[in-house]
Amino acid sequence: MKCWSWAALVELPAEEAQQERPQEDVRVNCSGSCLQGMRRVLDAGSLQQALLEVQAAMASFAGAVVLSAYRWVAEQGVLQLVATGHEPDETLRRVDVSVVQDSMLSAVLADGLVRWVAVDEGEVSTAGAAALRRGGRVDGVLVAEFVRSGADTGHPSPACLACAASVMSVVLARNDVEEAQRNLLTLERYRSVAELSVQVTHDFNNMMQAVLGNAALAKMDAPQGGPMADSLAAIEAAAGKAAALARKLLNFARDSRATGSCDAVAAASDALDLAGTLYLRGVAVTKDLPSFSIPVSVTGNDLENALILVIKSSVLCLKPVASAYLTVAEGPGPRQAQVRLGIEGVRQAMGPEDTVLADRLAAAAAAVVNAAGAVLELQTGPGTETAVMTLALEPLLKPSVPEEAPEAAGLGGLPVVVVAGSAALEMLLSAAGCSAKTVPSWQDVERVEREAGGRMPRIVMAAVHDTAGMEHAVQERRHLGVPVVVMCSQDVHCTPEQAAALDGVLGLPLDLGDVRAMLKRLA
Numbered sequence: 001m002k003c004w005s006w007a008a009l010v011e012l013p014a015e016e017a018q019q020e021r022p023q024e025d026v027r028v029n030c031s032g033s034c035l036q037g038m039r040r041v042l043d044a045g046s047l048q049q050a051l052l053e054v055q056a057a058m059a060s061f062a063g064a065v066v067l068s069a070y071r072w073v074a075e076q077g078v079l080q081l082v083a084t085g086h087e088p089d090e091t092l093r094r095v096d097v098s099v100v101q102d103s104m105l106s107a108v109l110a111d112g113l114v115r116w117v118a119v120d121e122g123e124v125s126t127a128g129a130a131a132l133r134r135g136g137r138v139d140g141v142l143v144a145e146f147v148r149s150g151a152d153t154g155h156p157s158p159a160c161l162a163c164a165a166s167v168m169s170v171v172l173a174r175n176d177v178e179e180a181q182r183n184l185l186t187l188e189r190y191r192s193v194a195e196l197s198v199q200v201t202h203d204f205n206n207m208m209q210a211v212l213g214n215a216a217l218a219k220m221d222a223p224q225g226g227p228m229a230d231s232l233a234a235i236e237a238a239a240g241k242a243a244a245l246a247r248k249l250l251n252f253a254r255d256s257r258a259t260g261s262c263d264a265v266a267a268a269s270d271a272l273d274l275a276g277t278l279y280l281r282g283v284a285v286t287k288d289l290p291s292f293s294i295p296v297s298v299t300g301n302d303l304e305n306a307l308i309l310v311i312k313s314s315v316l317c318l319k320p321v322a323s324a325y326l327t328v329a330e331g332p333g334p335r336q337a338q339v340r341l342g343i344e345g346v347r348q349a350m351g352p353e354d355t356v357l358a359d360r361l362a363a364a365a366a367a368v369v370n371a372a373g374a375v376l377e378l379q380t381g382p383g384t385e386t387a388v389m390t391l392a393l394e395p396l397l398k399p400s401v402p403e404e405a406p407e408a409a410g411l412g413g414l415p416v417v418v419v420a421g422s423a424a425l426e427m428l429l430s431a432a433g434c435s436a437k438t439v440p441s442w443q444d445v446e447r448v449e450r451e452a453g454g455r456m457p458r459i460v461m462a463a464v465h466d467t468a469g470m471e472h473a474v475q476e477r478r479h480l481g482v483p484v485v486v487m488c489s490q491d492v493h494c495t496p497e498q499a500a501a502l503d504g505v506l507g508l509p510l511d512l513g514d515v516r517a518m519l520k521r522l523a
Contacts, residue, residue: 002119002120002121003119003120003121003122004119004121004122004123004124004127005122006094009104009117009127009143010097010098010100010103010105011100011103012103012104012117013102013103013104014102014103014104014106014107014115015102016104016117017104017107017115017116017117018115018116018117018118019113019114019115020113020114020115020158020162040053040057041053041054041057041167041171042171044171047069047082047083047171047172047175048083048084050083050168050171051067051069051083051084051085051168051171052085054067054164054167054168054171055067055085057164058144058160058161058164061157061160062146062157062160063146063147064146064147065144065145065146065147066084066085066086066144066145066147067084067085067142067143067144067145067164067168068081068083068084068085068086068094068142068143068145069081069082069083069084069132069140069141069142069143069168069172070082070097070132070140070141070142070143071132071139071140071172072109072138072139072140072141077098077099078096078097078098078099079096079097079099079105079140079141080095080096081094081095081096081097082140082172095352104117104129105129105141105143108129108130108131108138108141109131109138109141110138112131112133112138113131114128114129114130114131114158114161114162114165115128115129116128116129116144116158116161119148122148123147123148124145124146124147124148125146125147125148126146127143127144127145127146128143128144128146128158128161129141129142129143129144129161130142130144130158130161130162130164130165131165132165132168132169132172133165133166133169134169134172134173134176139169139172140172142161142164142165142168144161144164201246202246204242204246205243205246208239208240208242208243208246209243209514211235211239212236212239212240212243213515215232215235215236215239216236218232219232219233219236245273245274261295261296261297261298261299261394262295262296262298262299262300262303263293263294263295263296263300264293264294264295264296264303264328264337264339264391265289265290265292265293265294265328266293266300267300267303267304268289268303268304268307268326268328268339268341269287269289269326270300270304271303271304271307271308271311272285272287272307272311272324272326272341274304274308275307275308275311275312279311279312279315279321280311280315280321280324283321283322283323283324284322284323284324285323285324285325285326286323286324286325286326287325287326287327288325288326288327288328289326289327289328290328290329294328294329294330294337294393295393295394296337296374296391296392296393296394297373297391297392297393297394298369298372298373298374298391299372302368302369302371302372303339303372303389303391305365305368306365306366306368306369306376306387306389307339307341307365307387307389309361309362309364309365309368310341310361310362310365310376310378310385310387311324311341311343312361313357313358313359313361313362313365313385314343314345314385314387315343316350316354316357316358316361317347317350317358317380317385318343318344318345318346318347318348318383318384318385319345319346319348320345320346321343321344321345322344322345322346323343323344323345324341324342324343324344325341325342325344326339326340326341326342327339327340328340330393332390333390335392335393336390336391336392336393337390337391337392337393338388338389338390338391339387339388339389339391340386340387340388340389341386341387341389342384342385342386342387343384343385343386344383344384345383346383347382347383362378365378365387366378369389373392374389374390374391374392375389375390376388376389376390377389377390413433413434413435414433414434414435414458414459414519414523415434415435415437415457415458415459416429416434416435416436416437416457416458416459416460416461416519417436417437417438417439417445417448417457417459417460417461418436418437418438418439418460418461418462418463419439419440419441419442419444419445419460419461419462419463420440420441420462420463421438421461421462421463421487429461429515433516434519437457442462442472442476445457445460445476445480457482458482458483458522458523459482459483459484459485459503459519459522459523460476460480460482460483460484460485461484461485461486461487462476462484462485462486462487463487463488464486464487464488464492465488465489465492466492467492467493469488469492470486470488470492470493470494470498471498473486473502474498474501474502477501477502477503478501483503483504483522484502484503485502485503485504485505485506485518485519485522486502486504486505486506487506487507488505488506488507489507503522504518504521504522506518
């Protein structure tokens, strides 16, 4: 090479570089003076410090030298800088190196042999490149620039460069292991937080059900059209949204290892709602969803996980995000469904950390989808990030139901008679999916039987206010022969024998979730 420059080295044709000589021609008068310095490499606390230790050890024999270690990213066709001995102003020119075809660097990546070139003019007397290896394959390149210092140019040696590359390969492998261990620890920490979050969310959902139940009772007793009714309606609406979000979080946290199917429409919609609370706050979100459910052969957890990972990745690439849209439809092929998620915004230059994180999130989403037997295609355009997920259909398409309907539909208009209850309680049970009727006393239960043509109600619920009322309920359970559930306050004593004779005991104030669970069990 006539005159030294970094660009000239990158573009240097492989045929103009000298290649590693046969073993018998390698310098044999190695004094081993670098070994002490090499030992310090293993004690280095970072890749950068390790490379500087290798550089110092190599300089003790070969003269002043500056090293740069690169990882090969085949998908992008570039060498990414991981550590260097250069000053910051020089480092910027060497961060990402595009590999030129048939160049010296591409030849080192191809065959792993050391190559070097002598320089006639400039601050560098010799430049060389050696392969960094991992698991028997070339994983990167170590570039050495031997500095010219007057008449004393040191003793540039391909053997020294190969030795330094071997040491750095070990350092990089050790760093990968340590990073994997850190990631495992982080995963365990996240898993612990997730388990705690599930418990908290479960308790929160129970509290919201209590709020909903008592708000409904209070609203029924409040004057219609008054300010109290409006306030109670607002409380009920807010608690309903909070409870729905809690249920979505609980569904999202279920074990993804389970096999089965889900409604792609509901799962994709829930994923976008969950992501909206964290990553798409204030963003215009559009959903184009069919009026029927589309059962697909993946779990709802897998589908939601994949979409949320894609959203997290897209938010890193587009800053700010302007809008998001979701479509779910049958097709494109027979027995298939397609979920399309699009994020639109302004694409900005990304830092190395954000780039790596976005790529990892996208790769994680693809891994989740592939493991579930589906296909995920990620498309990047000017100001857009699009994910297209193709899923296999389950055998049956059925009409979609509103979000609150599944719990109510599970009771199927269950006939329930309420003894000594209030009209508010009757309406609350009706809202839970029951066909409820309130009667003043136990004797009226038989009247309801006669009016129904001799058919007894499926379940009897009784409000009990004292010990005598509890014993009366036990006697009526034996007399009527139908399930009896007692509702009582905490100050009413219920013996173990009475509890065993009855079909259920609910405490006041009622929890709507407990009521539904009890009735479903007895239905």
